[in-house]
Amino acid sequence: MTKWKNLVFTVFMLCLTALISGCHKSDLVGDWEPMRWQSDLSGDLHKLSVPTSGGTYKLRCTNYTKLRFASMTHDKSTVGIGNDDEIIVYHITTKWSDVALEDNILTIEVSPNTTGRVRRLVVRVSAGDAFDQIVVTQSK
Template identity: 30%
Template sequence: MKTGNLFKILLLIIFAATFVACESQEKDGDWETMKWETNVSNINKNKIEVPNKGGVYVFKCTNYKSFWIYALSENGEYLSISYEDKKIEREWYSIKIDDESIMTVSILSNSSDDNRTLEIGIQAGDVFDSFLFEQNKN
């Protein structure tokens, strides 16, 4: 009988210790949002109005050492990309990510009769961000 009670007490101690040891102040996946320094003056909730003549936009992530592009959408159409891509060059834009957590987006002038959009999805570990560039037609 004493062995049975001792076993129950030991089991209760192990059970209680498990809950105390696993308790944490931070939740799994509770990453800090990405913080950016940029030369963009007309940014509104990560939406950038690009003038018809185009422009160069520089974004520096200040709280993560590295990040990558996980999604890319051109005029609403998602494009296939590789997570290892540090430089993407297309007909009317280019994106470059360097080792200093700096992303440079260059958009050429729009001489077409269509508005253009470019959405870039950024990831650093389990934290995500995005930038939407909108450029009006000629």
């Protein structure tokens, strides 16, 4: 009987050790590193200020190689991208913006603003379960 007690105790301790050592915070699913952006622009690359004349802006994600659009909003209207995983959009054109993704390069082209009001564009991208957004505000 003592052999069985020792065997059960040993198996229990091995299971407990495996359970405790197998759960580590860095092993959590969805614990993705935030996207890092690089550009020749100065300031916060998550908040781009565009002059009335418009312009083209290129940002490169330095820690993910393949990005895709998650969603895009312009002037409070959401641009439909779709939920079908087989259809991946890499280029979106609106009335006053043209946004493209090529691997890890995000290109945002903004037309001149002749509306007399501030325009806002929010581009959300993803790489797996890592998400980020770039907010573009164009002066009037």
